[in-house]
Amino acid sequence: MGKLTGFLDYDRKKPxxxxxxxxxxxxxxYQLGWSEETLKEQGARxxxxxxxxxxxxxEFNQxxxxxxxxxxxxEWNDLVYRGQWKDALERLLKTNNFPEWTGRVCPAPCEGSCTVALNGSAVAIKNIEKSIIDKGFEEGWIVPLPPEKRTGRQVAIIGSGPAGLAAADQLNKAGHWVTVFEREDRIGGLLMYGIPNMKLEKTSVDRRVSLLRQEGIMFQVNMEVGKDITMNELQEKYDAVIVCTGATKQRDIVMDGREAKGIHFAMDYLTLSTKHLLDSSVALPDEMSAKGKNVIVIGGGDTGADCVATAVRQGCKSIVQFGKHPKLPSKRSGNNPWPEQPNVFELSYAYKEAKAEFGADPRQYAILTQRFITDEKGRLVALETLEVEKVTDEEGNIVTREIPGTEKIWPVDMVLIAIGFEGPEREILDHMGLQCTYRGTVKAKYGQYTTNIDGVFAAGDVRRGQSLIVWAINEGREAARECDRYLMGxxxxx
Incomplete structure (x- = not known):
């Protein structure tokens, strides 16, 4: 595959x-493409x-x-190296319905497990993937391909994120009539409103949805199951239902001052910011804008980083991001061996931007928020933090210990809580009558996806909890396979 000595002849290039x-x-x-010659060299590695x-x-050990x-x-790295782009696209689409999204926002566990990464830099798999699909669209190779025959079976899919869309795409290919229900005003789930435009332009989501629509998939927006349509109505009309509603219940902070004006969930902030960007008639209230404000993001993950990039573009006065863990090492640690995803320090797009604007990386490590401070009108004016450290207790367990005397008061006008998701929203699952696990996810075995209700399947984050886009697409594809088996034998x- 590739050039036999390519990984020795060529260095990995950064995107x-x-x-x-x-x-x-x-x-x-913010991303740009490589030249075709550079891509051939990277494929040769x-x-x-x-x-x-x-x-x-x-998956192993989380x-x-x-x-x-x-x-x-x-296979497709080799085909890119040889300049056989159309064949590379064919190979890519055999397993991935939406490489234009994974090539942009997936954290690329493939690169963490690349054999070249054992003693060097991994092959630039993610960027090659993105380049293949982008070239496919540019060259006009990707066209609507509706199925030649229809089975007459009808399937309802609840939720239009990557799991729901992958399931819809697969079932449509099998000849079933598919309708996707989405409670928001646009299709895409968190791809549309949970990821900022500079990280994933919404034209790429709209382009794919248009293609799926031309292939025969039907979409209904502003349709929330349990409010606008009932589960009973869906079961009466459709031969099967696949639940792909995600794990969208945001984890909260419980402490003094939480009710202060100026504290918001990250996903509420990102969603409204994107809605306003895509449609100027959608107002962005002053309390949800970072313009002219001292902003603190609580939570050190990717959603927090997206909040940083969004706040800087909105013209915040200052930006800080808190993380409870220590700063990651520059290289793999002993307890993070290959082929695990490497947990190493990186300066992602958002932090480069904040550094360019304010002169420093906005991240603060090993720090916990203790309380929010308000004025006499209940408005947020500051918060108090305490530094922590990781230590080994008497039983050999690694625990977090607070460091006395490290208290600090931070002036702040806006706080964005980005500490992850608890799991699915329980109200809709209760309405459907679905059994859940102790974690609150839908009880459906991986590989089978069947729930306690005949003809109802569950896939993606609603079944597995908050996860990666590639796992969502994987589950959507597999749930479609099991649904097809259920419908056709x-x-x-x-």
């Missing part, structure tokens, strides 16, 4: 990006490693090894 200062003036994607861990797609979609990575889907 090209627009200048942080330039891109802060707009909301367009894929070695003939016999056992390509990049696409094994398993970490992903390789691509859950089992993408044929060495056998399945044509892989």
């Amino acid at each position: 090209k990006e627009r200048s942080p200062r330039d891109r802060l003036r707009d909301w367009k994607e 894929c070695m003939d490693c016999s056992t390509p861990y990049c696409h094994i797609g398993v 970490s992903s090894f390789g691509c859950p979609l089992h993408n044929l990575i060495p 056998a399945t044509v889907l892989s």
Whole structure:
């Protein structure tokens, strides 16, 4: 695969990006493409490693090894190296319905499991993937392909995130009539409103949805199950239902002053900011805008980073992001071996932008918020923090210990809570009558996706909890396969 000595002859190149200062003036994607020659060289770095861990797609010890979609990575790397782009696109689409999204926002566990990464830099799999699909659209190779025959069976899919859309795409290919129900005003789930435009331009979501619509999939927006339509009505009209509503219940902070004006959930903030960007008639109230404010983001993950990038573009006065964990090492630690996803320090797009604007990385590590401070009108004016450290207790467990005397008061006008998600919203699951696990996720076995209700399946984050886009697509595809088997007695889907 690739050039036999490619991983020795060529160094890994970093993805090209627009200048942080330039891109802060707009909301367009920050990533740029490579030349075809550079892409060939990067594809050539894929070695003939016999056992390509990049696409094994398993989980162990709360970490992903390789691509859950089992993408044929060495094959399309080799085809890119040889300039056979159309064949590379064909290989890519065999396993991934939406590479234009994974190539932009997936954290790339495939690269963490790349064999070249054992003693060097991984093959630039994610950027090659993005380049293949983008070229496919540019060249006009991707066109609507509606099924030649219809089975007459009808399937309802609740939720239009990556799991729901993947299931819809697969079932439509199998010839079933598919209708996707979405409670928001646009299709895409968190792809549309949970990820900022500069990280994933919404034109790429609209383009794919338009393609799916031309292939025969029907979409109904502003339709919330339990309010606008009941589960009983869906079961009466459709032969099967797949629940892909995600894990959208945001985790909250319980402490003094939480009710202060000026504290918001990150996803509420990101959603409204994107709605306003896409439709100027949608107001962005002053209390939900970061303009002219001292902003603190609580939570050190990707959603927090997206809040940083959004707040800087809105013209915040200052920006700080709190994380409860220590700063990550520059290289893999001993307890994070290959082929696990490497937990190493990176300066992602948002932090480069904040650094360009304010002169420093906005992240503060190993810090916990203790209380929110308000004025006499209940408005947020400050918060108090305490530093912490990781220590080993008498039983050998690693625990978090507070460091006395490290209290600090931070002036702040706006706080964004980005500490993850508790799981699915329980109200809709109760309305459907679905049994849940102790974690609040829908009880449905991986690989089968059947719930306690005949003909009702569950896939994606609603079943597994908050996870990666590639796992959502994986589950959507597999749930479609099992749904097809249920409807037809056998399945044509892989």
